[in-house]
Amino acid sequence: MIDLKNIHVTFGKGTPLQKEALKGVSLTIEQGSFVTVIGSNGAGKSTLLGVLAGDVLPNEGKVTIGTTDVTRKPTAARAGLVARVFQDPLTGSCGALSIEENLALAARRGERRGLKAALGPNRRSHFRERVAELNLGLENRMKDRMDLLSGGQRQAVSLVMATLAGSDVLLLDEHTAALDPGMAEFIMRLTQRVVSERKLTTLMVTHSMRQALDFGHRTIMLHGGEIVLDVSGESRKDLQVEDLIAMFRRMRNETLDDDALLIG
Amino acid sequence: MLSQIAFWGAVELGLVFAFVAIGVFLTFRVLDFPDLTVDGSFPLGAAVAAVLITGGFNPWLAAAIAMVAGALAGLVTAFLNVRFRILNLLASILTMIALFSVNLRVMGKPNVALINADTMLSPFFGLGMREVYVRPLFVGVLVVIAVVLVWRFLESDAGLAMRATGANARMARAQGVDTRRQVYLGLALSNALVALGGALFAQTNGFADVTSGVGTIVVGLAAVIIGETLFGARGILLALIGCIVGSILYRIAIQLALSTDALGLKASDLNLVTAVLVAVALILPQLRRGGARS
Numbered sequence: 001m002i003d004l005k006n007i008h009v010t011f012g013k014g015t016p017l018q019k020e021a022l023k024g025v026s027l028t029i030e031q032g033s034f035v036t037v038i039g040s041n042g043a044g045k046s047t048l049l050g051v052l053a054g055d056v057l058p059n060e061g062k063v064t065i066g067t068t069d070v071t072r073k074p075t076a077a078r079a080g081l082v083a084r085v086f087q088d089p090l091t092g093s094c095g096a097l098s099i100e101e102n103l104a105l106a107a108r109r110g111e112r113r114g115l116k117a118a119l120g121p122n123r124r125s126h127f128r129e130r131v132a133e134l135n136l137g138l139e140n141r142m143k144d145r146m147d148l149l150s151g152g153q154r155q156a157v158s159l160v161m162a163t164l165a166g167s168d169v170l171l172l173d174e175h176t177a178a179l180d181p182g183m184a185e186f187i188m189r190l191t192q193r194v195v196s197e198r199k200l201t202t203l204m205v206t207h208s209m210r211q212a213l214d215f216g217h218r219t220i221m222l223h224g225g226e227i228v229l230d231v232s233g234e235s236r237k238d239l240q241v242e243d244l245i246a247m248f249r250r251m252r253n254e255t256l257d258d259d260a261l262l263i264g
Numbered sequence: 265m266l267s268q269i270a271f272w273g274a275v276e277l278g279l280v281f282a283f284v285a286i287g288v289f290l291t292f293r294v295l296d297f298p299d300l301t302v303d304g305s306f307p308l309g310a311a312v313a314a315v316l317i318t319g320g321f322n323p324w325l326a327a328a329i330a331m332v333a334g335a336l337a338g339l340v341t342a343f344l345n346v347r348f349r350i351l352n353l354l355a356s357i358l359t360m361i362a363l364f365s366v367n368l369r370v371m372g373k374p375n376v377a378l379i380n381a382d383t384m385l386s387p388f389f390g391l392g393m394r395e396v397y398v399r400p401l402f403v404g405v406l407v408v409i410a411v412v413l414v415w416r417f418l419e420s421d422a423g424l425a426m427r428a429t430g431a432n433a434r435m436a437r438a439q440g441v442d443t444r445r446q447v448y449l450g451l452a453l454s455n456a457l458v459a460l461g462g463a464l465f466a467q468t469n470g471f472a473d474v475t476s477g478v479g480t481i482v483v484g485l486a487a488v489i490i491g492e493t494l495f496g497a498r499g500i501l502l503a504l505i506g507c508i509v510g511s512i513l514y515r516i517a518i519q520l521a522l523s524t525d526a527l528g529l530k531a532s533d534l535n536l537v538t539a540v541l542v543a544v545a546l547i548l549p550q551l552r553r554g555g556a557r558s
Contacts, residue, residue, distance in 0.1 A: 053438070079440030092438075096431040097424070105424050110440040113421035 002029040002052065002169060002201060007061035009047050009225075021047040022058070023225040034195055034202040034216035038209065040248065043222040045205045049173050052203065054078045066168040080110020083162035083200075087174040089154035092161070095147030099138060099157060102146055103127040106161035130160050134190070152183030156190060163194055170195065172204040176211075188215065209241040223251045266519055269396055274519040276400040276468060278512030281483055282407045283461030285491070285507035286414055287454040288484035293503070294418065295450040296430040300356040300481050301341045304363025305334040305455040307477035309462025311367045314376040314472035323384040327463040334459020337363060338451035346444045360477075367474045375473040376466075383467035399468050406464070410457065411504045418500045426450055458484075482538055487511035489545040517541055 009022040022044050029035050039045045050056030051063060054075035063071045070078045086092040093102045104118040104127070124142070132139040134156050138149070146154060155175055162170055172191065176184035192215060195202050206212050212219050219236060221229035221244070229247065231239060266274070284302060291299035309330040316326035337359055344355035368374065388398050417423045428436040429446040436443050458480070466472040490513055491506020521537045522529050529537065 075437040076440050076442045079438060084438050086438075091432070091434055094428050094431045094435055097427060101424060101427075104421070105428050105436075105439050105441075108421050108440075113425050113441075115417065115420045115422055117416070117419055118421045118424045119419070 001031045001064075001066060002027070002203070003062075003064040004028070004048075004051070005062040005064075007048075007051055007058045007063070009044075009051065009056055009058050013059070021225055022051070024061075025222075025225070025227055027220070027227065029201055029203065029218075031201055032199045033218060034200075035204070035218045035220060036212040036216045037203060037205045037220055037222065038207075038212045038244070039222035040252070044225040045222055046173070047225075048222065049171055049203065049205055052169065053082055053084055053171055078110075080165070081168045082171060083109070083165070083167040083169070084171045085155065085158045085162055085173065085175040087177050089151040089158070089178060090147075092158040093146045093154055095145065098143050098145055099131065099149070100124060100127050100142040102157065103131070103161060103164060107164040109165040109167070111165070127164075130164070131157070134160065150183075152179050152187060155179065155183075155187050159187070159190055159194055163198055163200075168201060170200040170202045172202065172206075174205050174207060177207055191215075209244045212244070213239060213241060221247065266516070266523060270519055270523060271516070272396045272400055274515040275512055276403060278487075278515035279400055279403040279407050279508070280461055280465050280468060281487060281515070282508040282511040283410060283457045283464070284480055284484040285487035285511045286410060286504060287456075287458040287461070288481065289488050289503065289507050290414070290450055290454040290457070292485065293488065294427055294430050295447065297345075297447065297450065298353050298356070299338075299341060299451060299454065300353065301337055301359045301363070301451070301455055302458045302484060303477045303480045304360040304367070305337040305458045305477075306462040306465070306480040307367050307472065307474055308337055308363055308370070309334050309459025310466035310472035310476060311370040311376070311462075311474070312459070313463035314378055314466045315370055315372075317378060317381050317383065317467070318376060323382060323386075323467065327384060327460060327467075330459045330463040331456040334462070335452040335456040337459070338453070338455030339448060341455075342448040342451040346447050363477075364474065367477075371472065371474065374475070375471055378466060378470045378472070384464075385467060403464055403468065406460075407508055410460075411501075411508065414457075415501050415504055479535065479538065482542060483511075483514065486514050486538065486542045486545060489542065490514055493545055493548050514541065 004025055004027045007022050007025045011019045011021055025048065037045050037048065047056055051058055052065070054070065054073055054077070057072060061071070062069065065078065065081045068081060070081065094105070097105070100119055104123060107123065128139045128142060131142065136153055136156060138153060138157065149157065176187050179187060188211065202216070204216065213236070218232035219229070220227050228251065284306060287302060291297045312330040312333045313326045316329060317323050341356045341359040344350045344358060345352050385399060385402050388402055389395055418427060425436065425441040426446045426449065428439065428441060429443045433443045465476065487507055487510035489510070491503065491510030494509060495502045495506040497503070518534065518537060518541070521527060522531060522534070
């Protein structure tokens, strides 16, 4: 479960560049629910994800994941609760380490790391099995460096990494945006399977309206640091991509009107 | 050609500096933290060991305390960098400069002689083998132990966290690795090894000198780069072995350059020869890849 209460985030507070990225966002996501997040650039999507991951600590408000108050916990301290796949395939894994070393690193996410060999025979075969499930043939390349893989292959491995250790929450940060359409579709199918198999509470930020409506149980739209749309259930089924685009246009016009007032 | 004595002397010195090379490998390559503290922690290790040994301490204990002193020096650099966000290179230069004064304080004078003192090597002399072989053999055994331990560490869960910190800190944090702690740990470990090198240097050469640290970082880096040029990037163990081989080859190359009369080089040309060798080691891999980049 995720619970955000009245989250305020202001960057550069007290400087001329002060920007309020989130203005009192409250959001509760039930255990096992899959929520998609849309919004234009600067709407606060990345900040919202950062607040959950620990990269951004809020100025005000309370963040609860599962039953733990993580409001002031930095990224590393809450990594046991949060798994994450980044937009940039290069960010989510270590190019200089091998596939199996990346998996070994992820398998201990949020746990103490001792002096035991990272890759014993048991772990090796477990990792091989999990990678084989991808059907990408990567199980025969376990000792290859991660930076020899394509962007799509890296994202696929990142998804496996995200599920090796237990976690309450899966955060997906436009994780198909950097991929070609075929690979993006493959990664989305994989995501769908992983999320439903493991019943993960998932938050997926996406630029694609299609993805936002086709996947998950609930869609929220951010604008100017606030939640302006929150649909689920029947009303979401009726929603079309065109409706979302129309809403986007309206939002943008509103800001235009504001500017027009200022200039006028 | 080199005389037997000169050759084995070069091997011995290469093995002593292999500890430096392994330390430099840990900071520069594993943590991606250019650490110049070694120019201070090498003579610190020598100074601490020499003072303790002349004070009647067991030489093994003295070397262990020297390692602790080196680790503390590394922690100071890490503290300046992590806690106050001073640029890594600058933080290490500050510690290095400060250590020059510290080393003078430790010894109370610019150098301490160990000529008649019992060292770690003393029990092995007089067992029938010539001294000129005993010294490199003894240091070599210690280097092999260090390589095995560092190798096992870097392939453990804890070591993987350190490697990830250097390779992709953001990803490491997302995996629950406290990257600040890894910097502390890595610098402590690296400088402890370098200080052990210093302690062995004092004992094999019979003295500790406050100026013996000058250029330590270049020698260590030269060894790492020569090793990489020879073995390529094929795993941790080969990289560590590369550090040893690189360190020995470096010393032999220096010896050859200085003792070849045809070149007309003097001992005072050492730094120039070092710089040329490191430059060559840096350029070679580029040539191999098909010409220097424009």
